[in-house]
Every structure is written in structure tokens, then in C-alpha cells.
Amino acid sequence: MAEDFIEVDGVEKVFDVRRKTGLLRRERHQVRAVDSLTFSVPRGEMVGYIGPNGAGKSTTIKMLTGILTPSAGRLRVAGIEPSRERTRLARRIGVVFGQRTTLWWDLPLIDSYRLMHRMYRIPDARYRENLDRCVELLELGGLLDTPVRQLSLGQRMRGDIAAALLHDPEVLYLDEPTIGLDVVSKVKVRGFLRELNEERGTTVLLTTHDLTDIEQLCKRVMVIDHGRLMYDGQLDGLHQVGESERTLVVDLERELPPLDVEFARVVKVDGPRQWLAFPAAQSAAPLVAQIAAGYPLADLSVREPDIESVIARMYAREEPSLGGTAAPS
Numbered sequence: 001m002a003e004d005f006i007e008v009d010g011v012e013k014v015f016d017v018r019r020k021t022g023l024l025r026r027e028r029h030q031v032r033a034v035d036s037l038t039f040s041v042p043r044g045e046m047v048g049y050i051g052p053n054g055a056g057k058s059t060t061i062k063m064l065t066g067i068l069t070p071s072a073g074r075l076r077v078a079g080i081e082p083s084r085e086r087t088r089l090a091r092r093i094g095v096v097f098g099q100r101t102t103l104w105w106d107l108p109l110i111d112s113y114r115l116m117h118r119m120y121r122i123p124d125a126r127y128r129e130n131l132d133r134c135v136e137l138l139e140l141g142g143l144l145d146t147p148v149r150q151l152s153l154g155q156r157m158r159g160d161i162a163a164a165l166l167h168d169p170e171v172l173y174l175d176e177p178t179i180g181l182d183v184v185s186k187v188k189v190r191g192f193l194r195e196l197n198e199e200r201g202t203t204v205l206l207t208t209h210d211l212t213d214i215e216q217l218c219k220r221v222m223v224i225d226h227g228r229l230m231y232d233g234q235l236d237g238l239h240q241v242g243e244s245e246r247t248l249v250v251d252l253e254r255e256l257p258p259l260d261v262e263f264a265r266v267v268k269v270d271g272p273r274q275w276l277a278f279p280a281a282q283s284a285a286p287l288v289a290q291i292a293a294g295y296p297l298a299d300l301s302v303r304e305p306d307i308e309s310v311i312a313r314m315y316a317r318e319e320p321s322l323g324g325t326a327a328p329s
Ligand SMILES: Nc1ncnc2c1ncn2[C@@H]1O[C@H](COP(=O)(O)OP(=O)(O)OP(=O)(O)O)[C@@H](O)[C@H]1O
Pocket: 015, 016, 017, 031, 032, 033, 051, 052, 053, 054, 055, 056, 057, 058, 059, 060
């Protein structure tokens, strides 16, 4: 069995918060951002870590990097306790926060990389090799002399991913790496991450609101809500637990009455475009075949359900246990 690279055992994080209740009065209360969290990730696995806003995802990642210290529980990354040995751990991990950049805003991209070369004391040959590889695969060649503030969001994100990888980290934490990117950039970023995981065996913990990221990259997904692990298993299993639905968007060659097909129902019609909902755990292939055989089809695409609706459906179910393969209560 693969060695556990990330170990989280009964971890809690409680923030003390002061709230203004009057002109001069302040009330203290506690926010339990992470609660009895237990999971482990073997070396080389790529795991999705999802949940609604305020669920505790960023707090978990900050504890895994050592930025925050857990209030209780045990946490190890590569055998290191992050908050005690943050600097030693920093050489072994890479972090990308999609909403913030770690690059120097006013400097050309290549200057940020040169600074990281020095800061992480990366051996010259390794730095050159990693830089060349990232520049090629992330298509950064024409951008190296551009100041970061002039890069588009997608270019900046690719620049940030390269920055996180120059020192060859064994684990990569990605917090919303595809947020705000166009379809082409998303495809590029996902392709790069898949290759990184397969070829280099980099362990990846991926936080995202885009279930397509998870579907295309992760065999395993963990769902956190109110600081607790609600589900740990395969994405298909999550769809089954949540009885969620995907949407097939069908463009017909002309306007038609709502399509009559098995296993799906038409939820919206707009001119020649129709939206059909079908169980997310089911393959779209038979449905597509049915439509192609019976109707004048021009184009189609599949939309994943959003994470909030999958989780809302999990709650709507009557059974108290929301577990996939494991969800400690
Ligand atoms: N420094 C802090 N002080 C007080 N409360 C905090 C702090 N950081 C986070 N919280 C609270 O802890 C909870 C979890 O926040 P966290 O940022 O981990 O959620 P998240 O799942 O990453 O959300 P999002 O998807 O919106 O980024 C929230 O209620 C948040 O308000």
C-alpha cells in the first residue's frame, strides 16, 4: 500500500472573533472553521477537496502549509508537522491560490522566477530544467519579459503554477486554479496538472468550485462543509449520494417541441436549443446516441451540476449518514 503523505487526524481550528454589538461594545465569540477533520492522502494521489463558501477548505490548506496552527489534532505532511517546521516543509510543497498571486506584480515574470531560484536555493541545473519544462508545457515562452500586472488572468495563473513548481515540490496545493479562466486556458491547466501527477508522481490537493476539474483530474473527492468531512470517495459515488443531475445542452438544426427521450427530461427550451437533465452518475453516451438517431442534431455539450446543488441534495436526503466510502462523523 502507498505511504500516506498527508495525514490529518482529528484536526480542529477555532478562531476567536470579536464582533461589534453596539457603539462601544464588542462581543467575543468563536468560529469553528475546521472540526474533527480526519483524512489521509497517499503519495502520488490527486484528490479534489470541495465544499461551499466558508466550509473550511482554505483553513485546511493554510494548516497544511503551516501558515495556521491547528487548535487540536495531529497533522503531518511528508512526516513533518507543518506549523513547527514551516521553512523545512516549504521546500517540499508548492501552493497556488487562484485568487492571489505569489508573483511580483511590477516585475517581468522571469524576474519572479529568478528571485525564487535564489530564495529556495534551487540548484542551477534543476532550476533551468524545471523552468524550461514549465515554459514549454504552460506556453509561457512569449510572456517571460512581460510584467505580471500586464498578464491576463489565465496567463498569470499559468505563471503562478510554474512558480509553485520550480523547486520540484512533492505536493502541490491548488486553491481554485481554474477560477475565472476561459475554456481554452482551463483545458491547458488541467492537461498540465494531469501530466505533472502522472509523470512526476506529484501529490495534488485540489480545491475548486468547478466539478469538471474534479471529473477530469481526480479519482477521489472529499467534501467538507461546516468544517466537517461529509464525503470521501469517488465523484460518481458523490453523484449517487446526492442524486444529482447533469445537463445535456442540445443545439438542434431547427426549433422542435421538447425532445422525448429515455432517462432524461427537458428542463428548458430556447429556440433550437434544449436543456435536458439526466442522472449525473449515468453516462451521457446512450442519451447522445438516442438524440443523434432521432433528431437533427447540430451540436451538444454536457454541464456538470454545481457543487452547492450537489451538497444541498446530500442534505435533503433523509439518512443521517452522508458517507461515500468513508465520512467520519
Ligand atoms: N482568520 C480568520 N478569523 C476568523 N474567522 C475566520 C478566519 N479565517 C476563516 N474564518 C472563518 O472560518 C470559516 C471557514 O473559512 P475558509 O476560508 O476556510 O472557507 P473556504 O471553504 O475556503 O471558503 P471559500 O470557498 O469561500 O474560500 C468561515 O466561517 C470563515 O469566516
